[in-house]
Amino acid sequence: MKAILRNGLVVLPLVAMLAGCGSQGGTAADGGKAGEPAEAGKPAAPAIDEKLKEPVTINFFYNGYSGSLMEEWKAKIKEKYNIVLNPYMNETIENLIASGVKLDLIAYSAGGLFKALDLQLTSDMSDLIAKYKFDLNRLAPGVLESAKMYSDKGEVPVMPYELNNNVLIYNKNIFNKFGVPFPKDGMTWDQMNDLIKKVSRTEGGVKYRGYAYSGLNLIYKNQMGLPFVDPNTNKAVLNTDSWKKWLETMAGFYAIDNNDIVNAKEDDLFFKEQTLAMRGGPSPLELLPAAIEKGLDWDAVTNPRFAGMENVGSQMNAPFLAIPPNSPHRDEAFKVIAFFLSDEMQTDNARAGRVPVLKAENVVNTFGEKLPFLKGTNYAKAVFADTIGKPIRVTKYDGTVRSQLSVAIVDVATGKKDVNTALRDAEENANKAIETAMKK
Numbered sequence: 001m002k003a004i005l006r007n008g009l010v011v012l013p014l015v016a017m018l019a020g021c022g023s024q025g026g027t028a029a030d031g032g033k034a035g036e037p038a039e040a041g042k043p044a045a046p047a048i049d050e051k052l053k054e055p056v057t058i059n060f061f062y063n064g065y066s067g068s069l070m071e072e073w074k075a076k077i078k079e080k081y082n083i084v085l086n087p088y089m090n091e092t093i094e095n096l097i098a099s100g101v102k103l104d105l106i107a108y109s110a111g112g113l114f115k116a117l118d119l120q121l122t123s124d125m126s127d128l129i130a131k132y133k134f135d136l137n138r139l140a141p142g143v144l145e146s147a148k149m150y151s152d153k154g155e156v157p158v159m160p161y162e163l164n165n166n167v168l169i170y171n172k173n174i175f176n177k178f179g180v181p182f183p184k185d186g187m188t189w190d191q192m193n194d195l196i197k198k199v200s201r202t203e204g205g206v207k208y209r210g211y212a213y214s215g216l217n218l219i220y221k222n223q224m225g226l227p228f229v230d231p232n233t234n235k236a237v238l239n240t241d242s243w244k245k246w247l248e249t250m251a252g253f254y255a256i257d258n259n260d261i262v263n264a265k266e267d268d269l270f271f272k273e274q275t276l277a278m279r280g281g282p283s284p285l286e287l288l289p290a291a292i293e294k295g296l297d298w299d300a301v302t303n304p305r306f307a308g309m310e311n312v313g314s315q316m317n318a319p320f321l322a323i324p325p326n327s328p329h330r331d332e333a334f335k336v337i338a339f340f341l342s343d344e345m346q347t348d349n350a351r352a353g354r355v356p357v358l359k360a361e362n363v364v365n366t367f368g369e370k371l372p373f374l375k376g377t378n379y380a381k382a383v384f385a386d387t388i389g390k391p392i393r394v395t396k397y398d399g400t401v402r403s404q405l406s407v408a409i410v411d412v413a414t415g416k417k418d419v420n421t422a423l424r425d426a427e428e429n430a431n432k433a434i435e436t437a438m439k440k
Contacts, residue, residue, distance in 0.1 A: 048132040048338045052082040056332045061088045061096060061106040081335050093119065104327040105336055109319045110220060113158065116322060117150065117396040123325035124155035128334040138341075140359040142388025146316035149391040152231060160318035161340050163355040164282040165386035166221055166303040167379065171270065173297050174199055174208055174277040182299070183278065185382065188307040189249050193256075199277040200258040206275060210259045212266035214281030218250065219402050221314035223305055227392045228401040234438065236401045236430035238408075239423045247405075247412060247419050249306070254413035271296070282317075283383075285353045285371065292373055299377050302385040313387035318357070355383060397434045404430040 055078075062070065074085045088096055088103075096103065097119065108116055116122055129136065136144050143160055151157045170183050180198045187195070196210035224246055230237050237243075253259060261269065267284070269276035271291040280303060288298070305312065321340065323333045339345060343363055346356040351369040358364070364384065368374040404426040411417040417425065 048134065048335060049080065051080065052332070055082045055084050056329055057084040057086050058104045058329055058333055058336060059088065059101060060085050060336075061091075061093055061103050061108075063089075063093075063108055063112060077336055077339065080339060081332070083332050083336060085336070093121070102326060102328065103324045104329045105333040106322050106324065107161075107319065108322070110164070110317045111216075111399065113150070113320060113394075114396050114399040116158075121324045122150070122157035122322040123327075123330075124151065124153075124157055125159065125323060125334060125337075126156050128323075128330065129156060131331075132334065132338065134334075134338060138358050138360065140357055140388070142313065142316060142391070143318075143357050146318075146388060146391040147320075149394045152393070158320040158322045159337055159341065160316065160320050160357050161337075162318060162349060163357060163388075164217065164221075164317045164319070165355050165383045166217060166281055166314065167283070167300050167382045167386065168278055168280050168303050169270075169284060169298055169300045169379075170278045171274060171276065171296060171298055173274070173295070178208075183301045185302045185378070185385070186310065187301070187304045188310065189304045190307055192304040193249075193253065196253055196256055196259055196278070200256050202258055207258060209261065209269060209276050210256065211253055211278040211280065212259075212261050212269065212276055213250075213253075213279070214266070216402070216406065217281045217317060219405055220317040221386075222246070222392075223309065223312065223314045223389065225312070225315065225390055225392055228398040228405075229395040229434075231393050231395050234395065234397060234434055236397075236404070236427045236434065238401065238405060238427040238430065243423055244419050245306075247408060247423060251409045251412035251419075254409075255415070283353065283355075285374075288373055300379040300382040302382045313389035315391060316388045397430075397437065400433045400437065401426075401430040404433070 070085075070087050070089065074087070077083050077085050088101070093103075093106070093115070103121070106116060106121055128134070140163070143163075144156070147156055147158050147160060148154055168183060172182065175182050178199055178201065180195070183192075183195060192211070198210070199208060200210035201208050224242055226240070226242050226246065227237055229235065254261065266276060266279055266281075267287060270279040271284070271287045272294075274291065274294065274296055288296070292298070303314070321337050323330055323337075327333055341357065343358070343360060346358045346363050347366050350356045350363055350367045353368050353371050353374070355367070356363050367380045367384075374380065407429075408417075408422040408426040411422045411425075412419055
């Protein structure tokens with residue numbers, strides 16, 4: 001049977017804790033420090049962690065789900081800055097805008113970024129970065145460059161607060177059952193293809209599938225650095241030789257005998273049924289404890305890369321914070337962002353297994369400390385190996401094109417279309433959808 005990807009590709013919810021920059025002040029791009037004595041004739045730079053004399057309420061749209069966590073954030077922000085977070089959760093941002101709510105800060109998953117751009121809910125933070133001497137050099141390599149790609153003017157319209165790095169986890173029991181060597185760090189996709197064939201079998205009436213991935217995340221983190229839309233023409237750019245190579249590779253895994261995932265979910269196959277040998281995609285940490293209790297023996301290796309591009313990282317896929325342009329409290333909103341990107345908050349997140357956006361070793365080295373099931377595994381090394389590659393120019397229509405690319409994967413994997421036809425159709429359908437969107 002030919003394999004297909006599900007139309008509803010897995011998208012992890014916005015992860016549980018926002019990250020923060022705060023008390024350490026830091027060196028700004030121009031070399032100054034917050035709170036330093038003023039030069040002759042110049043006012044002193046304001047300190048980012050200065051507490052407000054009077055409370056200010058910040059309307060905060062957050063598409064997360066943890067009310068208790070929000071209460072924790074509210075308490076910390078109130079104590080540190082005298083800023084009152086007024087969260088809007090479990091509501092659509094369109095309804096909030098229609099009702100007249102003026103938002104001061106938004107937090108969205110990467111998939112929601114295009115909606116934010118379309119609704120013009122982002123604004124350049126460069127003035128605030130300069131004003132508060134916010135140290136951009138603290139960010140991990142590629143984070144700032146990728147954030148700037150959401151503007152055509154070199155602005156900083158968004159600030160990522162954690163990274164959704166890809167990792168390949170595998171079921172040792174299946175590899176041992178078939179006498180196949182475990183996956184290794186640094187594999188190419190060609191090597192991965194050979195490995196999938198060795199563990200995609202049916203035995204004793206049980207189908208053991210070799211590999212499945214969270215397709216949307218690997219499309220987001222396109223390793224070849226291929227653009228989705230030409231920003232000058234707003235036309236999709238899928239029908240190219242490079243995209244052909246990408247699609248042949250990523251759809252080809254699901255055409256391997258016994259590696260179909262028809263009417264099945266990859267996470268159910270790996271964590272619950274434990275009949276999937278390898279699972280690729282973003283963080284699976286919330287699913288591992290229950291699976292381990294049911295007998296899963298597992299480990300992790302680096303996400304494979306294309307041959308000849310072994311040193312090329314993926315595109316950044318990260319949830320973000322942004323300040324709407326009509327906010328009357330831009331300074332206060334930026335203080336909240338700075339706190340979420342502080343060593344303190346980033347370390348708390350790293351200890352819980354969330355990939356920090358900071359490069360500081362004192363933050364990175366705490367990764368997973370609260371998760372005893374990671375001890376003795378290769379997980380942390382594998383996660384941090386998924387580095388950020390040279391960013392592409394992002395447009396608000398990228399999401400539209402990626403949706404069509406997801407359809408193309410299914411069409412090629414099932415044999416419904418050849419690669420050339422699938423890409424041509426995807427591009428045509430994407431352009432029609434873009435034209436319709438532009439007329440609204």
